[in-house]
Amino acid sequence: MERSEALLARAQRVIPGGVNSPVRAFRAVGGHPPFIARGEGSWIVDVDGRRFLDLVQSWGALLAGHAPPEVVAAAEGALRAGSSFGAPTEAEVRLAEALVARLPGLDKVRLCSSGTEATLHAVRLARGATGRDRLLKMDGCYHGAHDAVLVAAGSGVATFGLPGSPGVPEATASATTVVPFNDLDAVRAALEADPGAYAAILVEPVAGNMGCVPPAPGYLEGLRALATASGTLLIFDEVMTGFRVGPGGAQVRYGVRPDLTCLGKVVGGGFPLAAFGGRADLMDQLAPVGPVYQGGTLSGNPVAVAAGLATLALADDDAYAAIEAAGARIEAELADDVAAAGASMTRVGGMLTVFFRPTPPRDFAEARTCDTAAFARFHAGALAAGVYLPPSQFEACFLSCRLGADEVDAAVRGMRAGLQASKG
Ligand SMILES: *Cc1c(COP(=O)(O)O)cnc(C)c1O
DSSP, X not given: OOHHHHHHHHHHHHSGGGSSSGGGGOTTTOSOOOOEEEEEBTEEEETTXXXXXXXXXXXXXXXXXXXXXXXXXXXXXXXXXXXXXXXXXXXXXXXXXXXXXXXXXXXXXXXXXXXXXXXXXXXXXXXXXXXXXXXXXXXXXXXXXXXXXXXXXXHHHHHTTOSSOTTSOHHHHTTEEEEOTXXXXXXXXXXXXXXXXXXXXXXXXXXXXXXXXXXXXXXXXXHHHHHHHHTOEEEEEETTTTTTSSTTHHHHHTTOOOSEEEEOGGGGTTSSOEEEEEOHHHHTTBTTTSSBOOOOTTTXXXXXXXXXXXXXXXXXXXXXXXXXXXXXXXXXXXXXXXXXXXXXXXXXXXXXXXXXXXXXXXXXXXXXXXXXXXXXXXXXXXXXXXXXXXXXXXXXXXXXXXXXXXXXXXXXXXXXXXXXXXXX
């Protein structure tokens, strides 16, 4: 028996499903997940010694591949100086300054430890600042694993065909209205049906948790206008898109300024770090300045902050140009194979998805019409050919800025093999 398979059996005895986050279990694609021994740049090596080109990149948390020397050195330096103080440090100030400088939506920012926390705190702040309770979110957008947003949440939830989650109180779920992504009329109708009720519109500006679904032209601008007109706050959940679709996230790429922004994944350089921020008048509603409570023992953790700063230093225009070039090559070289498999492909910067339906979906209802059995064959075919893809139709592939020509070739070869296999 392979070591990965043996480890999964052992893990299943002590960890639910053998994994610490559901999609890792490969249930949607069959087979068993490789247990990872180490990462080397764009590659990962499993405990059986198999080497894969990694297009998951820790679900987008890594921008420059595994263990980039600059990030390792920064984290090691911080670690030697003490791993946590629960007291302010200079590096936190530098990271906050760097974030405020890059993102027009941020006047002030607060660090926390996960994307889930970032959206949880942003939603509470929006409710506290507006004195309103209702939340509007989009079908298939994922905002982490907390109650208010675990309604029609795409991604892991969709992968297992769950409508939401047991354990979310009816009262909490019913304070969240869900409308289709890319549908401004539905947003307008919801806001008009309940004037003065909505604290916030929460959206992934590029949906990434139903696979990569770009905003239709004018969609984000329309959300901005509807939010402003109704006194509702616009929250961009840029946990995935921030520093992924460009140096200033989706808000710079599309030129739309949200009231609050959530960050995670890349911002921590592969460590547990996230952030939420926005207009100064809103952020100053947070304790200790204002009445809205938010806090965390490990918030602004020095090792994670050092890794985040080192990662942001790597995330310059050249890095995004490299991602764009690699992505464009993968798209161009696979275009015929994608069409021949009856599939379609979307890409925004370093996010990319092959959808097993002839045209790219515009919303989650369309994404759900994908042939998930064909996706499973695609995934298995690519894995056998040495490319590690996210094990669900409803997740995006992530490109690092350190994909060399050989690695792009490997990605194309593996995905081509997967597309061939998808035909069954
Ligand atoms: C990953 C993700 C989250 C949750 O972040 P965690 O760090 O997993 O808690 C929230 N929103 C979006 C858009 C994400 O992609």
